[in-house]
Amino acid sequence: MSYSTNRKEKSRERILKSAIELFSRHGFEKVSLGQIMKLAKMTHGAFYAHFASKEALYRASVRETLESSRAARLIKGPLSVKHLTALVANCWSLQELERKYKPGPESVLFNEIGNENAEIRTLFEASYLRTKKMLETRLVALSRLKKLPFEPDRDIIADKSRSILASLVGAVAIAKSLPDGQERQHILNAAQRNILQMLGVNESERESMLSNVEAGAEPRIAYPC
Numbered sequence: 332m333s334y335s336t337n338r339k340e341k342s343r344e345r346i347l348k349s350a351i352e353l354f355s356r357h358g359f360e361k362v363s364l365g366q367i368m369k370l371a372k373m374t375h376g377a378f379y380a381h382f383a384s385k386e387a388l389y390r391a392s393v394r395e396t397l398e399s400s401r402a403a404r405l406i407k408g409p410l411s412v413k414h415l416t417a418l419v420a421n422c423w424s425l426q427e428l429e430r431k432y433k434p435g436p437e438s439v440l441f442n443e444i445g446n447e448n449a450e451i452r453t454l455f456e457a458s459y460l461r462t463k464k465m466l467e468t469r470l471v472a473l474s475r476l477k478k479l480p481f482e483p484d485r486d487i488i489a490d491k492s493r494s495i496l497a498s499l500v501g502a503v504a505i506a507k508s509l510p511d512g513q514e515r516q517h518i519l520n521a522a523q524r525n526i527l528q529m530l531g532v533n534e535s536e537r538e539s540m541l542s543n544v545e546a547g548a549e550p551r552i553a554y555p556c
Contacts, residue, residue, distance in 0.1 A: 343381040345371040350392045358442030359389050359451050386450050393439055393454045397461055440500045441507065459496070466492040480531040491529065498522045 349370035353362045364385055368375045382388040439458040443451055467488050474483035481487055502522030506515040527537045 339380070342373065342377065345373065346378065346381055346388065347391055347395060350388050351395060354389060354392050354442070355396065355438040356442075359385075359446060359448065364388075386448070389451065390454060393458065396439065397458065440496070441503050444500070444504050463489075463492045463496060466495055478531075494529065495526050498526055 346367060349367045350362075353367055353370060364378055365375055367388070368378055378388075382391070439455060440462065443455045446452060446455065470479065470488045470491055471483050473479045474481060474488065481491065499522065502518050506518045509515045509518075524537055
């Protein structure tokens with residue numbers, strides 16, 4: 332690879348990295364190309380040497396997010412309820428969402444609810460289906476190992492996955508839109524409590540987890556492996 336080609340590739344990576352960070356925090360509509368290029372420490376005019384449009388950059392950022400997300404990597408972890416609930420636990424504190432962890436496909440779902448842009452809606456669907464598939468894979472495996480309180484029936488698992496995503500995405504999307512910090516936390520706690528109950532986590536463990544989140548600690552529960 333020539334020096335100029337390598338330099339161009341590194342510039343593209345800087346733009347993409349900045350776009351992923353901003354899009355994962357704020358969504359497609361609320362992020363401008365000027366903001367992305369400022370974060371990348373590049374001139375606005377340099378953008379079109381690397382991407383044809385804001386939509387093309389967003390498409391590339393979603394593809395990268397889907398392939399390298401923390402949520403997707405949970406699939407490779409041990410088969411335990413703890414690893415499954417890690418996806419849930421990491422999304423309840425809005426401060427947690429604002430930290431510079433690599434975003435997961437769930438960040439696309441939080442930010443793009445109701446977006447009317449046809450291309451963004453297609454990417455939203457791809458993110459939803461990928462996240463749902465990830466959940467279904469874990470639920471089936473854990474259910475077959477008798478670690479969940481329901482059978483590994485395909486229709487049951489699909490509905491459980493839909494319920495988890497609807498509660499997870501809806502709660503975070505609403506909470507992010509409210510100014511009242513106390514009400515935001517109540518919404519997140521209620522949604523988390525329902526999901527953990529669905530997964531068979533007992534009441535004392537659920538309340539312990541909620542207390543840790545409210546106190547700002549990393550959620551930890553002792554689960555049977």
